[in-house]
Amino acid sequence: MKGVKDEDIKESIETIDRQVKHTIVLVNDLLDVSRIVNNKFEIRKENFDLNKILKEISKEFALQAKEKKHEFSSKLPEGPLDFYGDPTRIDQMIVNLLNNAAKFTPQNGKIWISVRSDKECVFIVVKDTGIGIEKEFLPQIFKPFSQADQKVTRLQSGMGIGLMLVQFIAQAHGGEAHVHSKGLNEGSEFTIKMPLTSSSAN
Numbered sequence: 106m107k108g109v110k111d112e113d114i115k116e117s118i119e120t121i122d123r124q125v126k127h128t129i130v131l132v133n134d135l136l137d138v139s140r141i142v143n144n145k146f147e148i149r150k151e152n153f154d155l156n157k158i159l160k161e162i163s164k165e166f167a168l169q170a171k172e173k174k175h176e177f178s179s180k181l182p183e184g185p186l187d188f189y190g191d192p193t194r195i196d197q198m199i200v201n202l203l204n205n206a207a208k209f210t211p212q213n214g215k216i217w218i219s220v221r222s223d224k225e226c227v228f229i230v231v232k233d234t235g236i237g238i239e240k241e242f243l244p245q246i247f248k249p250f251s252q253a254d255q256k257v258t259r260l261q262s263g264m265g266i267g268l269m270l271v272q273f274i275a276q277a278h279g280g281e282a283h284v285h286s287k288g289l290n291e292g293s294e295f296t297i298k299m300p301l302t303s304s305s306a307n
Contacts, residue, residue, distance in 0.1 A: 141273060148191045148277045155188035155227065156181060158196055159220055166203045166218075174212040180219040188227065188301055190278045198274040201267035202231040202295055209293070210235035222301065226280075229297040238286040238293055246284050247272040275299060 163179040170177035188195070199218075206216045214234045221228050238246060249269040272282040280299030286292065 141270075146273070146277075148194055148274075150190050150278075151192070152187065152189050153192045154185045155190075155195065156184070156186040156220075158192060159186075159199065159218075159229075162196065162199050162203070163218060166200075166207075169207065170216060173207060175207060175210055176213070176215045178215075178217050180217070182220060182222065186220070186222060186227065186301075188299075190299070191274075194274045194277070198271050198297070199229065199231075201271050202229075202297070205267055205271075205295075206231055206233040206235065206293070209233070225302070226298055226300055229299075230294065232292065232294045234292045237289045237291040238284065239288055240286075243284055243286065247282060271295070271297070 159179075159181050163177075163181065167177050167179075203216070203218065210216055210233045216234075217230075217232045219230045219232075247268050249266050268282075275282045275297050278299045280297060283296045283298075285294045285296070
């Protein structure tokens, strides 16, 4: 188009593509809640490199963070991280954690993801400098359609089911999900702990 740079067109197409993908994620999450309710949620485990998935997710999320004017950083293992689980569901879990951080972090806020492991478990931590969570609402945060603050939630996109899926997927892999926040405007920290091996994850 006359007067429009190729770079601007490319950037617009990439933005639309990310928005479409985000909508697909929301629809799939809603369908998965229905599957959980009806005991039809499938976990298909296999051996794979968890770090490869983490790097791909972080690369994609960095573009989203730039668009929303968030400062994003990642601290991932240098080499492969052997894991036994469902790569599609693990991807879904991590993406939901990062999307949740982005949703409740204002412009110029910071979001981090860090991953470490020992001989038995992997620990995935997502932190942000967002609006935080009041102490009394922390026990409810993984419940479906939970809204810690209705005024804040109305300003955000999403349906409040992502964190429920995060916890369910972690538990389906023999793991657990935890959240910590000092209160409103103090940011949040989500930690996923899961066993690495097949014997522990069954």
